[in-house]
Amino acid sequence: MNTAANPVDWHERAKNIKVETRLFINGEFVESVTGENFQTTNPVTGAVQFRMARGNAVDINLAVQAAKASFRSGVWSRMAPRERMDVLYRLSQKITEHAEEFALLDCLDMGKPIAELINGDVPFSSHTFQFFAEAIDKMEGAVTNTASSALHMIMREPIGVVGCITPWNFPLMMAAWKTAPALAAGNSVVLKPAEQSPSSALLLARLFVEAGGPAGVFNVVNGLGEVAGKALALHNDVDKISFTGSTDVGKLMLVYAGQSNMKRVTTECGGKSPQIVFDDVGDIDTAVQYAINGIYGNQGEVCSAGSRILVQRDIYPTFLEKFLALAPSRFAIGDPLLEATSMGPLVTREQQSRVLSYIEIGKKEGARLAMGGGMGVAGAGYFVEPTLFADVTRHMRIANEEIFGPVAVLMPFDSEEEALDIANDSIYGLAAGIWTSNLNRAHRVARNIEAGIVWINCYDHGDMTQPWGGYKQSGQGRDKCVETLLAHTQSKSVWVNLG
Numbered sequence: 001m002n003t004a005a006n007p008v009d010w011h012e013r014a015k016n017i018k019v020e021t022r023l024f025i026n027g028e029f030v031e032s033v034t035g036e037n038f039q040t041t042n043p044v045t046g047a048v049q050f051r052m053a054r055g056n057a058v059d060i061n062l063a064v065q066a067a068k069a070s071f072r073s074g075v076w077s078r079m080a081p082r083e084r085m086d087v088l089y090r091l092s093q094k095i096t097e098h099a100e101e102f103a104l105l106d107c108l109d110m111g112k113p114i115a116e117l118i119n120g121d122v123p124f125s126s127h128t129f130q131f132f133a134e135a136i137d138k139m140e141g142a143v144t145n146t147a148s149s150a151l152h153m154i155m156r157e158p159i160g161v162v163g164c165i166t167p168w169n170f171p172l173m174m175a176a177w178k179t180a181p182a183l184a185a186g187n188s189v190v191l192k193p194a195e196q197s198p199s200s201a202l203l204l205a206r207l208f209v210e211a212g213g214p215a216g217v218f219n220v221v222n223g224l225g226e227v228a229g230k231a232l233a234l235h236n237d238v239d240k241i242s243f244t245g246s247t248d249v250g251k252l253m254l255v256y257a258g259q260s261n262m263k264r265v266t267t268e269c270g271g272k273s274p275q276i277v278f279d280d281v282g283d284i285d286t287a288v289q290y291a292i293n294g295i296y297g298n299q300g301e302v303c304s305a306g307s308r309i310l311v312q313r314d315i316y317p318t319f320l321e322k323f324l325a326l327a328p329s330r331f332a333i334g335d336p337l338l339e340a341t342s343m344g345p346l347v348t349r350e351q352q353s354r355v356l357s358y359i360e361i362g363k364k365e366g367a368r369l370a371m372g373g374g375m376g377v378a379g380a381g382y383f384v385e386p387t388l389f390a391d392v393t394r395h396m397r398i399a400n401e402e403i404f405g406p407v408a409v410l411m412p413f414d415s416e417e418e419a420l421d422i423a424n425d426s427i428y429g430l431a432a433g434i435w436t437s438n439l440n441r442a443h444r445v446a447r448n449i450e451a452g453i454v455w456i457n458c459y460d461h462g463d464m465t466q467p468w469g470g471y472k473q474s475g476q477g478r479d480k481c482v483e484t485l486l487a488h489t490q491s492k493s494v495w496v497n498l499g
Contacts (some may be wrong), residue, residue, distance in 0.1 A: 007339075008339070010104070010107075010114050010337040010338070010339070011337050013100065013104060014104055014107075014108060014337060017101065017104050017105070017108075019050055019105065019199055020199070020202045020203065020206070021037070021050055021051060021052045021053055021202075021222075022053045022202075023053050023055050023059055023063070023219075023220060023221050023222060024202055024205040024206065024218075024219055024220040025059070025062055025063045025066055025219050025220075025221070026062075026063075026066035026070075026215050026216045026219065027209050027214075027215025027216060028215070029202075029206075031053055032053040032054055032055050032056070032059050032223075033056070033058045033059055033062070034054070034056065034058075036053075036054040036056075037051045037052055037053055037054050038051070038052055038054045038195060038222075038223075038224065039051050039052075040052060040109060040195075040196060040197075040198075040199075041348065041349075042108065043110065043111035043344070043345040043346065043347055043348065043381060043382045044111060044335060044336065044337075044344070044345055044381045044382075045379075045380055045381060046349065046380035046381065046382070047380075049108060049109075050199065052195075052198055052199075052222045053222055054222065054223055054224070055192075055221035055222055055223035055228045056223060056227050056228060056231065057227065057228070057231035059221050059223070059228070060190070060192075060221055060223075060228055060231040060232050060235060061231070061235065063190045063219040063220075063221050064161055064163075064190055064232070064235050064237050064238055065237070066215075066216040066219055067161045067188035067189065067190050067216060067217070067219055068160070068161050068188070068237050069216055070188045070214060070215070070216030070217045071158070071160055071161060071187065071188040071217075075214040075216075075217070076183075076186060076188060076213070076214050076217045077158050077186040077187070077188070078186075079186070081136045081137040082136075082137060084133075084136055084183075084184070084186065085133045085134070085136045085137065086212070087208075087211050087212045087213050088129050088130075088132065088133035088136075088180070088183065088184060088211075089129075089130065089133050090211035090212060091129050091207055091208050091211040091213070092126045092127070092129040092130040092133065093126070093211075094207040094210060094211055095122065095125055095126040095129065095176075095204070095207065096122075096123070096126045098203065098207065099118060099122045099123070099126075100118070101203065102117070102121075102122050102125070102172050102200050102203065102204075103117035103118045103121075103122055105171075105172075105199040105200040105203065106121065106171045106172055106197065106199075106200050107336050107337060107344075108199070109168070109171060109196065109197035109198070109199050109200070109347075110168050110169065110171060110196060110197045110301075110347045111299070111336050111344035111345040111346065111347060111382070112298060112299070112336060112344055113336045113339075113341045113342055113343070113344050114336055114337055114338075114339060114341075115339045115341070115342075116298070116342075121170060121172055121173045122172065124173055124176075125172045125173050125175075125176035126176075127464065128173070128176040128177060128180045128464065128480075129176060129180045131180075131464040131480075132180040132181050132183075132184035132485060133184060135184060135482055135485050136184050136185075138482075139156055139185075139485065139486070139489070140156075141153060141154050141155045141156055142154040148498070149497065149498050149499040150495060150496060150497055150498055150499075151495075151496040151498055152493065152494070152495050152496070153493075153494045153496075154491055154492070154493055154494075155491065155492045155493075155494060156486070156489040156490070156491055156492075157186075157489060157490055157491075157492055158185045158186035158187045158488065158489055158490075159185070159187055159239045159240050159264065159488060159489065159490050160187060160188070160239035160240075161187065161188050161189075161190065161237055161238050161239050161240075162182040162187045162188070162189050162190075162238070162239065162240045162241075162242060162488065163189075163190050163191075163192070163232040163233065163235070163238045163240070163241045163242070164178035164179055164182065164189055164190070164191045164192070164241075164242045164243075165178075165191075165192045165225070165229050165232065165233070165241065165242070165243045165244070165245065165253075166178055166191065166192070166193050166194060166201070166244055166245075167194050167244050167245045168194035168195075168196040168197040168347050169298060169301040169302060169303075169347070169404075170298070171193060171194065171197035171198075171199075171200045171201065172200040172201075172204065174244055175191060175193060175200065175201045175204055176204075177244075177468075177479045177480060178191070178242045178244070178479070179191055179204075179218065181484045181485045181487075181488050182240075182242065182488050183208075183213075183217070183218065184485055184488075185485055185486075185488035185489050186489075187239075187240075187488055188216065188217045188218075188219075189217065189218050189219065190219045190220075190221060190232060190238070191205070191218070191219065191220045191221075192220075192221055192222075192223065192225075192228050192229050192232050193220065193222065194225070194245075195222065195223065195224050195225065196347050196348060197347070198220075198222040201220050202220050202222075204218075204220075205218045205219065205220045225245075225249065229249075230252075230256065233252070233253050233256035233257065233260075233263075234256045234259060234260045235260065236260050236261045237261075238260075238261075238263055239261075239263055239264065240263055240264040240265070240266075240488065241253050241256075241257065241263055241264070241265045241266070242266050242477075242488075243265070243266065243267045243268070244267075244268040244269075244303075244479070245269065246269060246270055247269040247270040247402075247427075247428075247473050247474070247475075250267035250268075250269040250473075250475055253265050253267055254267070265476075265477075266469075266475070266476060266477025266478075266487065267475035267476055267477065268303065268430075268468070268469055268470070268474070268475045268477070268479055269303070269430075269470070269473060269474050269475040270303060270402040270404075270428055270430070270473070270474060271303045271304050271305065271402060271428045271429075271430030271431060271470065271474050272307055272308055272399075272400065272401070272402050272426050272427075272428045273294075273304055273305060273306050273307065273308065273428070273430055273431040273432055273433070273451070274306070274308040274309075274310050274422070274423040274426075274432050274433070274449075275290070275291050275294055275306035275308070275309045275310065275432070275433040275435070275459060276310045276413075276419050276423060276432065276433065276434050276435065276445065277291070277309070277310065277311045277312065277315070277319060277435040278312050278416070278419070278434075278435060278436040278438070278441065279312040279314045279315045280436050280437050280438050280441070281315070281435045281436060281437065282436075282437035284315060284318065284319060284322065285322060286457075287319070287435045288319060288322045288323050288326060289326065289330075290433070290435075290458060290459040290460075291306060291309050291323065291408075291433075291459070292323065292326060292327045292330050292331075293330070293459065293460070294306030294433065294459040294460055295307050295309070295406065295407075295408040296327070296330070296331050296343065296386045296406045296408075297460070299343055299344060299345070299346055299384075299405065299406055300355075300403070300404065300405045300406035300407060301346065301347065301351075301404055301405065302404075303430055303474075304430050304431040304453065304460065305404075306408075306431070306433055306459055306460075307402075307403065307407065307408055307409065308399060308408075308409055308411060308422075308423070309408055309409065309410050309411065310411050310412075310413050310419050310422055310423060311410060311411070311412060311413070312412070312413060312414070312419070313412045313413065313414050316410075316412045319410075320370065320390055320410060323371075323388065323410070324370060324371055324388070327371060327386055327388070328371070328386070330342070331343040331386050331406075333376045333377055333383060333385055333386070334377060343386065343406065344383075345377075345381045345382040345383045346382045346383070346384055346405060347382070348382060349382055351382065351404070351405070352375075352382040352383070352384055352405075354403075354404070354405070355384050355403055355404070355405030355406075355407060356375075356384060358397070358398055358401070358403045358405070358407060359373050359384075359387055359407060361397050361398060362389045362392075362396065362397075362398040362407075362409075365396045365397065365398065366396075367389040367390070367391060367392045367393075367396060367398060367409070368389060368390045368391045369387070369388075369389060370388045370389065370390040370410070371386065371387060371388040372384075372385040372386050372387030372388060372406070373385070373387050384405055384406055384407075385406070386406045386408075387406060387407045387408070388407075388408045388409075388410060389407070389408070389409045389410065390410045391410070391412070392409040392410060392411045393411070394411065394422050394425060396409075399411065400426065402428070416441065416444075416445065419445075420445060420448055420449060423449055423450075424448075424449065424450045426472075427472055427473045428470065428472060428473055428474045429450045429451045429452060429470045429471030429472040429473075429474050430451060430452060430453065430469075430470035430471075430474035430475075431451055431452070431453040431454070431455070431470070432449045432451040432453070432454050432455070433454075433455045433456075433458070433459040434446060434449070434454065434455070434456045434457070435456075435457055436456075436457070442456045442457075450471050450472065451470065451471060452467070452468075452469045452470040452471050452474065452478075453466070453467075453468065453469075453470070462480075464480050464481065465480075465481055465482075466480055466481060467479075467480065467481045467483055467484075468480045468481070
């Protein structure tokens with residue numbers, strides 16, 4: 001990406017980047033039917049950045065009808081598996097070829113540091129399409145053991161039109177997680193990206209067609225969630241909704257499915273994930289480092305952020321001391337277009353205000369503000385510095401509600417039973433971390449904790465084989481993994497009478 005002899009001037013490249021602002025329907029860019037638009041803002045300056053075409057229910061209908069027509073024609077749904085694989089392989093490669101463009105678009109839209117995008121989000125998005133491409137011809141049906149007078153086949157077929165609704169915190173990567181398995185299974189897609197960060201989704205759809213994908217198979221409609229997203233979820237010709245976002249909106253997806261055609265719904269929603277550090281942790285320095293990364297990575301705007309740090313009382317003072325010594329130097333807050341920056345601004349003024357309000361709530365509740373609490377950077381940007389509350393009790397709002405920003409709460413516990421009780425005392429159940437050198441305890445706590453993803457002596461590790469999803473109000477269904485591919489298919493029983 002960069003060398004000392006030839007540094008990249010990301011500011012200069014940002015000035016020259018061409019941003020598509022229209023909708024992508026039936027293989028081409030089009031204006032919204034009404035001609036209306038909405039504006040996105042630069043989270044570093046607060047200035048208006050792009051004016052994007054604003055799709056509404058009419059535009060959603062056009063995109064869904066294009067997707068439905070492409071699906072029924074069989075141009076993609078009945079394409080030979082190896083040919084479909086080739087298209088997604090080429091798309092994976094094109095993402096790599098356009099890595100700088102993707103990174104700049106997401107950086108400008110939501111403020112994530114450019115270095116993390118180039119080295120993380122973009123290559124992982126490319127790998128997502130490669131993984132699901134490789135899985136296409138691995139799906140198998142079955143022939144059951146029946147009477148000799150019959151032949152019974154169980155076949156797997158694509159569902160139809162899949163509506164994908166993605167959040168703003170990982171714009172390209174979440175678009176890949178949602179669309180790649182849907183496309184690999186042979187479905188057609190209508191993607192509604194978050195209105196705060198739609199730019200990279202439009203580039204992704206264009207590259208799908210350039211990779212050989214048929215027109216109408218991959219459509220993108222920018223727009224507001226309460227208008228375009230709702231219209232997509234209510235559409236009777238959409239056969240499945242794949243959603244990532246807040247728990248409140250995830251619940252609406254289930255309601256909309258019931259109000260329309262009982263479409264399938266998968267949701268990946270909020271979290272308040274615990275990182276549990278026992279006094280037999282062994283390497284406490286490593287645990288501290290992972291705890292810091294687990295909450296402050298991506299500005300804390302992560303559904304699986306380890307925002308509740310539970311530490312056994314005997315080592316609590318030492319853990320806090322080490323945390324405060326390391327955290328300020330680990331995350332350099334500032335301009336996300338500078339490669340030295342490791343924490344950028346939050347996505348919008350509203351999100352910044354929300355996080356700062358929770359910091360004030362924590363103070364009023366009596367938690368001890370041990371670190372941070374302010375913006376960290378003066379000016380118009382939407383910054384919030386890494387913040388830690390110590391001596392937090394389980395009934396405080398900051399210990400229960402998802403803040404979705406760089407705010408951690410440190411909570412002491414005395415026993416394994418108490419740690420599990422605190423960890424499971426939540427409406428959420430997305431992820432959890434366990435730190436112990438006791439193998440029996442590791443297995444025991446992992447078994448008893450209510451979370452869909454559990455890390456032992458690490459946090460936020462994984463690859464594409466890892467099912468991603470949670471328990472309770474963190475949603476239903478899984479992203480990544482082969483299970484996700486199969487969830488974008490339906491079984492058909494074919495019984496042949498040989499008599």
